[in-house]
Amino acid sequence: MRRKILVAIIAVVVLSGWLIASRPDTFVVKRTQIMAAPPAVVFAQINDLRAWPNWSCWDRNDLDMQRTYGDKSAGIGATYAWSGNSRVGHGTMTITDV
Numbered sequence: 001m002r003r004k005i006l007v008a009i010i011a012v013v014v015l016s017g018w019l020i021a022s023r024p025d026t027f028v029v030k031r032t033q034i035m036a037a038p039p040a041v042v043f044a045q046i047n048d049l050r051a052w053p054n055w056s057c058w059d060r061n062d063l064d065m066q067r068t069y070g071d072k073s074a075g076i077g078a079t080y081a082w083s084g085n086s087r088v089g090h091g092t093m094t095i096t097d098v
Helices: 002-022 039-047 049-054 057-061
Strands: 066-069 079-083 090-094
Touching: 039 049, 049 066, 049 079
Parallel strands: none
Antiparallel strands: 066 079, 079 090
């Protein structure tokens, strides 16, 4: 009986290791939203990272959040970094496609 339990535990560990190792090292996050607004208006808000505080719910979670923009703040290659409280954390974002 103990041998069967040990074999089952080893099998679960090996299968878990194989499953974890088979996952990709990187991932992509894509989101979509339908809005009742002209595409040009929505695009202007999303394409310009300096416009994000006007609508981003994360910006409301830390009013003292520090923001840093790259040389380019709109369009492909635009970069943005933030650092805030524990609710917003810190990170960077780059527009790679529009």
